[in-house]
Amino acid sequence: MEHAIDKTGVKIGMWIFLYSEIILFGGLFVLYAAYFHEHPESFVAGGLELDRVIGSINTLVLLVSSFTVAASITAIQRRQKKLSIGFLLFSIFCGVVFLINKYFEWGAKFHHDIFPNSERLLDGDPGLNIFFGLYYTITGLHGLHVIIGMVLLSISLVFVMRDKITENRYAMLENSGLYWHLVDLIWIFVFPLFYLVL
Amino acid sequence: MEDSFVSEHETEHQLSYGFLAFILGGLVLLTCITVGVSYIDWGFLNVPIALFVASSKATLVLLFFMHIKYEGLVIKVSFISTMVFLAIMISFTFWDVGFR
DSSP: OTTOOOHHHHHHHHHHHHHHHHHHHHHHHHHHHHHHHHOHHHHHHHHHHSOHHHHHHHHHHHHHHHHHHHHHHHHHHTTOHHHHHHHHHHHHHHHHHHHHHHHHHHHHHHHTTOSTTOHHHHHSOHHHHHHHHHHHHHHHHHHHHHHHHHHHHHHHHHHHHTTSSBTTBOHHHHHHHHHHHHHHHHHHHHHHHHHSOO | OHHHHHHHHOOOOOOOHHHHHHHHHHHHHHHHHHHHHHTSOOGGGHHHHHHHHHHHHHHHIIIIITOGGGSOHHHHHHHHHHHHHHHHHHHHHHHHHHTO
């Protein structure tokens, strides 16, 4: 009995944490909605500055990585250890690709003098300043979550390699997966709100 | 004995690779739709359309990738409660801002 693991309890704990994350980003989306209402033209102008192609690529990268994380759990359940490791490595690789794209995207913005406290934003339209303030806050916080998710997936990867995660006990992998899916989930809303408002 | 205690209590749901790939296909299709649709100006419908597609994608991720469909009542109910709270937070704030 003392070795019995409360799998449901472990999962509920993770979900409660995820709820707090949902509310955190929800609050930022409320901020976005309120300022969008105040400065609709600036938000449209700001959205047009963003690269829709890079945004779409990053969306696809995260969707595919979510799939591979889910598949790595199936692989563990089926005792296909090597396949599971492969799926996890690919997912972490997707996280790296996402961050590299973000780096080039932010770099291009800096190049166009669009960053917090830049002259163009300070002297220009206040709505545009707010739009890019929100853009950097939300995509930055999301990027931080991508990094944390990659760390969690890497820990799971090591555990799988060392047989600490097996078909009987894979709560760590499941919870890391849940976190990674949450990162994907948030991006699903960030992408249309910032990149696709006409 | 301990193992049987754990496994009889938790019925594990295994999703096949094919099914997961099918969900991924749906998500990619919805992404193409939302990007394609964004090149057309639908006027005030722009944001509702984008959010509707995003919510559909989120539903797919939550139900299948995140297994909510196969979870017990506690996770389902607590998740829905969170969504209700989020909806209250967003809608009440927005009503205040919109009709001030």
